[in-house]
Amino acid sequence: QSALTQPPSASGSPGQSVTISCTGTSSDVGGYDYVSWYQQHPGRAPKLLIYEVNERPSGVPDRFSGSKSGNTASLTVSGLQADDEADYFCGSYAGRKNLVFGGGTKLTVL
Amino acid sequence: QVQLVESGGGVVQPGKSLRLSCAASGFIISRHGMHWVRQAPGKGLEWVAGMDYDGRREYYADSVKGRFTISRDISKNTIYLQMNSLGAEDTAVYFCARDLTLFQLDFDFWGQGALVTVSS
Numbered sequence: 001q002s003a004l005t006q007p008p009s010a011s012g013s014p015g016q017s018v019t020i021s022c023t024g025t026s027s028d029v030g031g032y033d034y035v036s037w038y039q040q041h042p043g044r045a046p047k048l049l050i051y052e053v054n055e056r057p058s059g060v061p062d063r064f065s066g067s068k069s070g071n072t073a074s075l076t077v078s079g080l081q082a083d084d085e086a087d088y089f090c091g092s093y094a095g096r097k098n099l100v101f102g103g104g105t106k107l108t109v110l
Numbered sequence: 111q112v113q114l115v116e117s118g119g120g121v122v123q124p125g126k127s128l129r130l131s132c133a134a135s136g137f138i139i140s141r142h143g144m145h146w147v148r149q150a151p152g153k154g155l156e157w158v159a160g161m162d163y164d165g166r167r168e169y170y171a172d173s174v175k176g177r178f179t180i181s182r183d184i185s186k187n188t189i190y191l192q193m194n195s196l197g198a199e200d201t202a203v204y205f206c207a208r209d210l211t212l213f214q215l216d217f218d219f220w221g222q223g224a225l226v227t228v229s230s
Contacts, residue, residue, distance in 0.1 A: 002154050034214070034215070036215075036217075045220035045222055046147075046155065046217070048217060048218050051210060051216040057218055089155050091155070091216075098169070101157065102154065103154045
């Protein structure tokens with residue numbers, strides 16, 4: 001069982017926006033501004049989309065945005081595209097040089 | 111460009127050992143933290159171990175502490191994961207990953223993964 005809770009699935013039509021939640025505790029998500037999001041296509045390595053709650057690495061489109069409120073972080077994908085169909089994982093620093101992940105959300109573009 | 115290439119995966123019997131390698135190119139490993147992250151078949155990600163940029167400190171997930179060891183060879187620009195006392199729960203694809211900074215637990219480049227199967 002993963003430390004962080006994500007919905008197993010989410011979906012949206014092309015052009016729409018979808019938000020994926022990631023719920024933890026005050027010991028991880030709520031305690032630090034170190035939440036990250038990864039995108040993983042089948043059979044591929046994960047790709048960093050968001051770090052430090054809402055920062056994007058160079059090359060990641062601004063259609064991907066992150067936020068946090070209390071013990072819950074969120075990833076919003078705007079202007080959905082077919083290639084956004086993938087698994088999305090959140091991660092959070094959990095103190096003492098430890099990182100925990102969510103179980104992943106499968107995003108389907110209808 | 112940045113590349114990470116894992117090797118050393120395979121099938122191993124319970125209780126045995128295996129060592130994974132991760133050859134880095136396009137950057138110097140002593141300027142970044144380096145990590146191993148695993149993913150059991152059909153499951154989520156699990157951070158396994160990390161080493162900070164200067165190689166002085168190693169950190170482990172509780173699930174592998176005392177059994178796994180992360181190390182590196184600067185001359186080969188390569189990191190390793192020595193895995194001992196393997197059990198079925200260690201079956202996974204093991205990814206080598208580069209830290210965004212010196213040690214921040216954000217991973218900006220990943221290898222393609224090495225499959226480790228623990229089975230008799």
